[in-house]
Amino acid sequence: MMGNVALPVMVRTRVEREDNAIFYIPEIVGHWNPYVEREINWHMYEAIRRLVKQQHKEQDVKQFAEMISTYEIKTNERNVLSVTFENYAYAEDFAHGLTLMDALTFDVMTGKRYELGDLFKPHANYVEVLTKHVNEQIKERDIPTFEEKVNVSPNQPFYLADVSLVLFYPLYAITPYYYGIPRFPISVFDLQSIVDEKSPLGRMLAT
Numbered sequence: 406m407m408g409n410v411a412l413p414v415m416v417r418t419r420v421e422r423e424d425n426a427i428f429y430i431p432e433i434v435g436h437w438n439p440y441v442e443r444e445i446n447w448h449m450y451e452a453i454r455r456l457v458k459q460q461h462k463e464q465d466v467k468q469f470a471e472m473i474s475t476y477e478i479k480t481n482e483r484n485v486l487s488v489t490f491e492n493y494a495y496a497e498d499f500a501h502g503l504t505l506m507d508a509l510t511f512d513v514m515t516g517k518r519y520e521l522g523d524l525f526k527p528h529a530n531y532v533e534v535l536t537k538h539v540n541e542q543i544k545e546r547d548i549p550t551f552e553e554k555v556n557v558s559p560n561q562p563f564y565l566a567d568v569s570l571v572l573f574y575p576l577y578a579i580t581p582y583y584y585g586i587p588r589f590p591i592s593v594f595d596l597q598s599i600v601d602e603k604s605p606l607g608r609m610l611a612t
Contacts, residue, residue: 413481414513426472428453431488433513444516448509449476449488456492456505464503466496479508479566485605486511487565506573506586508564510605521561524570524606529599532557538591539572548580548587555579568593568609 414433421428431449436442453474460472472494480487487510495502510519525531535557543550555574563572569590574580580587593600593609600607 411482411484414486416478416481425469426457426474426494428474429476430474431476431478433486436513438516441513441516445486445511445513448511448518449490452490452507452509453492456490456507459505460492460494460503463505464494464496464499468496469494470497471495471502479564479571480510480605483605483608483611484512484514485565485608486513487605489564501582504576504586506562506575508562508573510563510565512605519605521563522559524601524604525596525599526601531596531599532559534596534599535561535572535591538595539589542589549584550579551581552579565605565609566590570596570606 415435416431417434419430419432421430430453432446433442453476456474457472460469461467472492474490474492476491477489478486479489487508489506489508491504491506493502493504511517512519522531536555539555539557542548543555557572561572562574563570565571569592571588571590573586573588576582576586578587593606596606597610600610602610
């Protein structure tokens with residue numbers, strides 16, 4: 406890497422097949438640090454395998470009629486890589502398939518994987534702030550929820566997209582199945598006072 410230029414990392418797709426399943430697996434390539442490259446790729450592969458195990462647990466079946474695992478790159482800039490993973494599986498005799506989702510956010514310079522709390526200043530009341538934003542969106546967007554108030558957990562699943570922090574919930578967690586996976590984008594500028602400037606979210610604030 407030359408100077409202070411933070412270029413996107415190169416990502417390729419590796420395809421694996423087994424039985425009735427197909428997996429599209431992201432891998433960064435050509436990284437200047439082989440250790441960081443291996444670390445990030447290992448975490449992404451493990452995320453995919455965890456979703457497979459979760460499918461078997463959720464649907465309580467050994468064999469699926471169909472399974473497909475895909476990914477989307479949400480951020481690949483300023484030395485930040487944020488990726489979502491979705492796994493769809495359908496088992497015979499079930500009314501419909503089930504989609505599971507996970508996401509990972511990395512510092513591509515160090516390989517560090519970030520949890521939600523890592524994005525904010527120490528002792529910031531980020532759970533309270535994010536809960537307020539989520540419930541405001543539920544009301545504004547007229548989202549059908551099981552409970553009157555939806556809570557955000559300290560380790561809520563998230564990804565970064567452009568200048569937004571996007572929180573999401575699993576199917577059935579807070580909304581009926583027909584609504585899909587509920588997602589709540591929150592502008593980084595609305596969180597500026599509590600964001601850790603050195604975190605991936607803080608980098609999105611830089612001009």
